[in-house]
Amino acid sequence: MEYPLTEHINPGRSPLGIDEYIRAGGYRGVDRALKEMSPSDIVSIVRASGLTGRGGGGFPTGLKWSFMPKENDGGIRYLVTNADEMEPATFKDRYLLEGNPQLLISGMIIASFAIGASKAYIFMRWAYKKAEKIIRKALAEAYESGYLGRNILGTGFDLDIYLHTSAGRYMCGEETGLLNSLEGKRGIPRTKPPYPAVSGLFGRPTVVNNVETLCWMPSLVLNGSDWFIKLGRTGEGGTKLYGVSGRVRKPGLWELPMGTTLREIIYDHAGGMLDGYKLRGIIPGGASSDFMVESDLDTPMDFKSPVKAGSRLGTGTMVILDDKTCPVKFIHNMLKFFAEESCGWCTPCREGLPWVVKVLASLENGTGKEGDIEILEHQSWYMGPGNTFCALAPGAVEPMQSGVKYFRDDFQKHIDGKRCPWR
Amino acid sequence: MLTDKEREEIHEEMMAYPYPSAVCVDALKIVQRHRGWISDSAVADIASELGMSADAVDGIATFYTRIYRKPVGRNIILVCEGISCMVMGYEPVYKHISAKLGIGFGETTTDERFTLLPVSCLGDCDHAPVMMINDDHYNNLDIKEIDAILEKYV
Ligand SMILES: Cc1cc2nc3c(=O)[nH]c(=O)nc-3n(C[C@H](O)[C@H](O)[C@H](O)COP(=O)(O)O)c2cc1C
Ligand code: SF4
Numbered sequence: 244m245e246y247p248l249t250e251h252i253n254p255g256r257s258p259l260g261i262d263e264y265i266r267a268g269g270y271r272g273v274d275r276a277l278k279e280m281s282p283s284d285i286v287s288i289v290r291a292s293g294l295t296g297r298g299g300g301g302f303p304t305g306l307k308w309s310f311m312p313k314e315n316d317g318g319i320r321y322l323v324t325n326a327d328e329m330e331p332a333t334f335k336d337r338y339l340l341e342g343n344p345q346l347l348i349s350g351m352i353i354a355s356f357a358i359g360a361s362k363a364y365i366f367m368r369w370a371y372k373k374a375e376k377i378i379r380k381a382l383a384e385a386y387e388s389g390y391l392g393r394n395i396l397g398t399g400f401d402l403d404i405y406l407h408t409s410a411g412r413y414m415c416g417e418e419t420g421l422l423n424s425l426e427g428k429r430g431i432p433r434t435k436p437p438y439p440a441v442s443g444l445f446g447r448p449t450v451v452n453n454v455e456t457l458c459w460m461p462s463l464v465l466n467g468s469d470w471f472i473k474l475g476r477t478g479e480g481g482t483k484l485y486g487v488s489g490r491v492r493k494p495g496l497w498e499l500p501m502g503t504t505l506r507e508i509i510y511d512h513a514g515g516m517l518d519g520y521k522l523r524g525i526i527p528g529g530a531s532s533d534f535m536v537e538s539d540l541d542t543p544m545d546f547k548s549p550v551k552a553g554s555r556l557g558t559g560t561m562v563i564l565d566d567k568t569c570p571v572k573f574i575h576n577m578l579k580f581f582a583e584e585s586c587g588w589c590t591p592c593r594e595g596l597p598w599v600v601k602v603l604a605s606l607e608n609g610t611g612k613e614g615d616i617e618i619l620e621h622q623s624w625y626m627g628p629g630n631t632f633c634a635l636a637p638g639a640v641e642p643m644q645s646g647v648k649y650f651r652d653d654f655q656k657h658i659d660g661k662r663c664p665w666r
Numbered sequence: 667m668l669t670d671k672e673r674e675e676i677h678e679e680m681m682a683y684p685y686p687s688a689v690c691v692d693a694l695k696i697v698q699r700h701r702g703w704i705s706d707s708a709v710a711d712i713a714s715e716l717g718m719s720a721d722a723v724d725g726i727a728t729f730y731t732r733i734y735r736k737p738v739g740r741n742i743i744l745v746c747e748g749i750s751c752m753v754m755g756y757e758p759v760y761k762h763i764s765a766k767l768g769i770g771f772g773e774t775t776t777d778e779r780f781t782l783l784p785v786s787c788l789g790d791c792d793h794a795p796v797m798m799i800n801d802d803h804y805n806n807l808d809i810k811e812i813d814a815i816l817e818k819y820v
């Protein structure tokens with residue numbers, strides 16, 4: 244088993260400095276890419292690998308890059324790393340940022356070279372104070388070693404990377420909201436088209452990629468697309484960071500082959516449920532993913548398979564609903580977050596989310612009434628795909644619509660008994 | 667008026683961006699770091715430095731959760747109320763702190779030592795429950811340890 248993302252991470256110890264990282268072979272990918280390959284060679288490898296975005300959407304990375312204009316008009320192009328990680332129950336990018344900053348930086352150098360970017364930003368969550376220090380130090384080291392700045396490795400390629408720490412808003416993780424925020428504005432999304440590849444940061448061609456996605460570049464250019472595809476189990480290549488939180492024996496984060504099943508992740512790696520707790524549901528990929536249940540445990544967790552179970556891989560880090568936690572309260576917690584984070588542009592999201600939060604709160608307080616479940620169902624449809632400018636609202640309804648489907652009896656008990664049975 | 671230090675830090679940020687108003691969010695964070703919160707006069711100071719209207723800066727300041735437009739205490743406690751921390755028990759943590767300090771979410775102690783706020787998932791869910799005090803991160807919280815943690819902040 245290979246661990247291209249985490250092999251140089253030693254939990255509890257400080258990350259490798261650039262010299263150690265170079266000695267460990269960490270910058271060979273950059274050397275190969277800049278000295279022996281053309282930008283289009285790299286885009287071809289990324290396309291052939293089938294690498295899909297690890298930020299939750301799963302969009303093919305090579306395809307996204309190929310949308311950048313073919314003609315060079317002499318102006319600046321940008322690469323932006325999305326390190327906002329505000330999706331509730333997501334804790335994977337933090338591990339990479341704190342554990343191996345040079346892996347991300349080398350990945351960003353290769354990606355920038357491939358798309359013709361001369362400036363790049365890391366847009367990072369404000370709360371990641373430790374990662375902030377680590378990244379600042381790592382960037383300074385990369386400049387000193389000649390891997391950033393003018394004429395890198397004597398190839399004529401210039402690249403500056405800047406770190407921006409956010410001021411806190413979930414919307415800033417959405418790629419066009421992120422671009423607005425990086426321009427110093429309110430982080431509300433933009434209408435698309437134009438897509439960022441045409442008009443992105445400061446109106447220039449831009450690629451936005453997730454941290455985990457970019458961390459693939461060094462090993463991908465060295466080992467090629469066939470190697471990448473073979474790492475996965477189901478035809479979708481690579482490894483994936485999977486995590487489990489909640490009442491399991493060993494909550495944690497692991498790099499495993501893409502397509503590892505839910506059962507293996509939860510039972511073999513997370514050690515199964517704590518004594519006295521039973522598994523009732525799984526939010527598999529951050530709060531904006533649909534519940535999966537016991538009968539879905541053999542689903543390979545790649546991008547395609549969970550869709551058949553009515554859910555999605557999302558960010559690959561999960562939270563477990565156990566039998567001692569009220570499902571209504573569990574769903575209320577997530578929807579309250581989404582309601583607070585709505586930017587207010589679209590009516591269904593701005594009005595719908597606070598409404599369902601009210602309904603969920605009343606169910607919890609024992610003042611729910613007949614018809615409430617139907618309101619939740621109707622709103623799930625109303626805020627669904629196609630009715631809003633960004634994916635916040637359609638994502639927000641995923642745990643609610645599937646929660647009502649799987650735990651309808653529990654919702655009904657709140658209404659019939661005029662109280663929460665878990666209180 | 668911005669202090670020399672504030673102005674210097676804002677201008678350093680400007681090196682990374684093509685025009686001044688692009689550093690608005692960074693400028694708010696810088697001034698808040700020095701003054702604790704963003705008052706109306708802080709908004710005006712930033713606006714004039716960046717060539718923006720005060721309303722434009724205020725519109726940006728109020729969008730972001732971590733920009734405080736009201737005074738806060740010397741230390742800010744952020745208790746994660748994300749879903750994993752809910753399952754693992756942030757409520758007992760909150761109740762303990764709230765009882766100990768006599769304040770609820772959104773409030774500041776009368777001696778201005780602490781402000782208590784909820785925060786969304788801090789990306790450390792496998793070590794829930796989690797909280798931050800100022801820039802410090804605390805995880806796998808045990809109620810028994812909390813008093814000792816609070817002691818560190820004066
Ligand atoms: C409300 C919202 C929040 C998002 N937050 C993040 C985030 O924190 N990190 C991230 O990488 N992608 C996030 N995304 C997805 C991004 O819009 C974008 O698809 C992603 O950064 C692209 O990178 P990738 O193709 O490498 O996955 C979010 C999307 C939405 C709608
Ligand atoms: S769906 Fe919600 S968050 Fe997204 S643009 Fe519309 S109102 Fe804003």
Ligand code: FES
Nearest residue numbers: 748751788790791
């Ligand atoms: S839910 Fe608290 S750290 Fe993720």
